[in-house]
Amino acid sequence: MGRRHRDALFPPAAIQRLTRLVDIDPQLLAEDFDRAPDLAPVEILITSWGCPPLDDRVLTRMPALKAVVHAAGSVKHHVTDACWDRGLLVSSAAAANAVPVAEYTVAAILFANKRVLELGALYREHRAALDWSAHFPDFGNYGRTVGLVGASLVGRRVLELLRPHDFDVLLADPHVDPATARSMGARLVGLDELLTASDVVSLHAPALPETHHMLDARRLALLRDGATLINTGRGSLIDGQALTAEASSGRIYAVLDVTDPEVLPAASPLYSLPNVLLTPHIAGSLGGELQRITRSALGEIERYCAGLDFAHPVTRAALATSA
Structure with missing residues (x-):
């Protein structure tokens, strides 16, 4: 995701909650996968607006990846057929x-x-x-x-x-x-x-x-x-x-x-x-409304860590007729 989105979506309190759930480096932000550090151990990818496509070439760098939790709406811009072919679990905060x-x-x-x-x-x-x-x-x-x-x-x-x-x-x-x-x-x-x-x-x-x-x-x-x-x-x-x-x-x-x-x-x-x-595309989440998206994404990570199904899963079939 873009840096400004990371900063808006994950303030210190959200980062603290996240670090209690998973092993994460809060300073690590991948805006471009080509310049990202070693991604081999990554099991959960938290994405948002500005995420580059997760194609075969990118997924090769993340052999342990099992889930994509999108802290935004549509996943069409970055979840590719390669993700579905790999069997990745995908969640979106579109409902939020x-x-x-x-x-x-x-x-x-x-x-x-x-x-x-x-x-x-x-x-x-x-x-x-x-x-x-x-x-x-x-x-x-x-x-x-x-x-x-x-x-x-x-x-x-x-x-x-x-x-x-x-x-x-x-x-x-x-x-x-x-x-x-x-x-x-x-x-x-x-x-x-x-x-x-x-x-x-x-x-x-x-x-x-x-x-x-x-x-x-x-x-x-x-x-x-x-x-x-x-x-x-x-x-x-x-x-x-x-x-x-x-x-x-x-x-x-x-x-x-x-x-x-x-x-x-x-x-x-x-x-x-x-x-x-x-109006300049302001109907969606802005300002304090972003924290609703954050809570949704953190809730999905909690469910994943507890071995539960996502509350807001995205499937290949549903994506074909949705935004």
Whole structure:
């Protein structure tokens, strides 16, 4: 992992807990396996953002390696087929990282239906009380329709957090059946129906070849006038040019924490559109939220040392349809 991630994820208290569990040199940090010292005795590899791929060449240097504990979300950037062929155990803190992403998403949904951005701008402009209901006759969250695309870890957490609210929740996911969707508080529909029926659409699908630009010009046109599109998943889920055209028309709203490319070019109209909120990929764990990831990773190491299965295992089959 990168040094800044090590320092943020493993403060002294976490290091003390770690050293009680395993034989580790707290000063050893491998940012580049080619320049790392002798890795032959390594049994557990603790990884995070910035870990290089664990390919055959790298794994040859770690003949004793049995487990990879990832103190971050997706392992797709570094866990290769060679890891699975070797039979390595893999764990991820994706469930821990899903919590702040879901919280961000729910906040964005609630703010979207309350038209917070527009109302704030009008209030700054007029500096007086206006008839807000006349300006926004569809104002509020009661009885609104929210569509979630993808029952990922984040998507499922969003579904949990939406339960106390008076929403009609739709879900589009080819890997979920209607009964499972109902158990999560949603009604399973096709993607086109979800886009047509929802006041707010939130994307939680993985970046796969079949999901690339899943929201193209045709599907973006299905969004009802005034709908809000939220993306905390992957920028590649949306055709950026088509989204820019739709947003520039003023017909829809967008809350985008991820884009493609990331960062957007400085000349992108999305920066200045009043109906678009851009944030710099902050929905995931930052600051104090990183300690949730640390606790998850340390808990997995404790389980491994006790001879227990990981609480948050990653498998080759599951990785094929996840982020």
